Amino acid sequence: MASPGKGHKRPRSESVQESYEVPPNAVASTSTLQPTQPSHDMAKPSASRPVKKRKKPTAGIIYISRLPPGMTPQKVRHLMGRWGDIGKVYAQRRDAPGGYNPDALRQMRQKHISANFSEAWVEFLDKSIAKTVASMLNAQVIGGKKGDRWRDDIWTMRYLSGFKWEMLGEQIAYEKQAHQARLRAEITRAKTEQSEYLKNVELARSIEKRKAKKAGGDSSLLKVSENTKTLSKGFKQRHAVEKNTLEGQDMDGVMNSIFG
Structure with missing residues (x-):
């Protein structure tokens, strides 16, 4: 096979592939870089930075x-x-x-x-x-x-x-309990006074009955004595007839005619 001469051209199909090593410090051309997607990391706040929350107002x-x-x-x-x-x-x-x-239902x-x-x-x-x-x-x-x-x-x-509003509820409940306690104390005191009053009334009635009974016995004795006096005064006593009077002479005539 004849060696190619100086005038012979290498066919295009038979291209020599040459490899190049890219040095580590080399910068790639911008034409060969593909466009990168926009990063969302910049929009998001970093985790280390605290997020300020709006403070809720206190009532x-x-x-x-x-x-x-x-x-x-x-x-x-x-x-x-x-x-x-x-x-x-x-x-x-x-x-x-x-x-x-007591008037709550009516109201x-x-x-x-x-x-x-x-x-x-x-x-x-x-x-x-x-x-x-x-x-x-x-x-x-x-x-x-x-x-x-x-x-x-x-x-x-x-x-x-x-x-706080919870304190108001506690205060109202305490006042209600205190009012009920005062009400119970008033009811107890009223019941005690009423029982004492009724006891005194019964005692006074018993004393009056005893006095009336004692006075009734004395009055009965007085009534008996007064009745005997009125009875003794009620009978008419006949007086003695004297002979010198006309009535006495008539009585003597009657007696003589009977006994002769």
């Missing part, structure tokens, strides 16, 4: 020591709701502070009952608003439109620092 309670006559808890909620978000509202009745109310059956509340507790969802409202409205007129019922009445309120 605060306002104590209203006096409610105008006729003001209901619904009206208190409406008036206080102008200044902030309201949680719970509780109003204490003036006629029944706690315990058993519930009545349709038209004038509200008669003495004091109230209002819970604001934010205690800072509660403090502001208490300091702003205390000793101020309620106000309102002309002709409103409580326009000229005055608020009397204060903020209860550190007071």
Whole structure:
């Protein structure tokens, strides 16, 4: 086989594959790099950095020591709701502070009952608003439109620092138990006084009976003696007839005619 000369060209199909080693410090061309997907690691906060959570506001309670006559808890909620978000509202009745109310059933059956509340507790969802409202409205007129019922009445309120709504329930339960204990003590004392009174009445009756019995025996003796006197005085005594009188002479004539 003849060796190829200088003028002979190598066919294109028979290309010589040459390998190149890429040095480790070499930088690849940007044309050969494929586009990378956008990483979501930058959007996410790192685990080491704490996430700040929004702190939930603490509730605060306002104590209203006096409610105008006729003001209901619904009206208190409406008036206080102008200044902030309201949680719970509780109003204490003036006629029944706690315990058993004998007229409660009758009052519930009545349709038209004038509200008669003495004091109230209002819970604001934010205690800072509660403090502001208490300091702003205390000793101020309620106000309102002309002709409103409580326009000229005055608020009397204060903020209860550190007071929770659960404490109010405990306080109401304690006052109710104390009222029931006082009621039981009053009932016991009334029963004792009544039993002592009845005992004294029975003793007085027995003494009166003894006196009447003793006085009745003496009076019977007196009545017997008086009856004997009246009987002795009731019979007529015949007097002796003298002979010198006409009646005596007639009697002598009768006797002589009989005995000769």
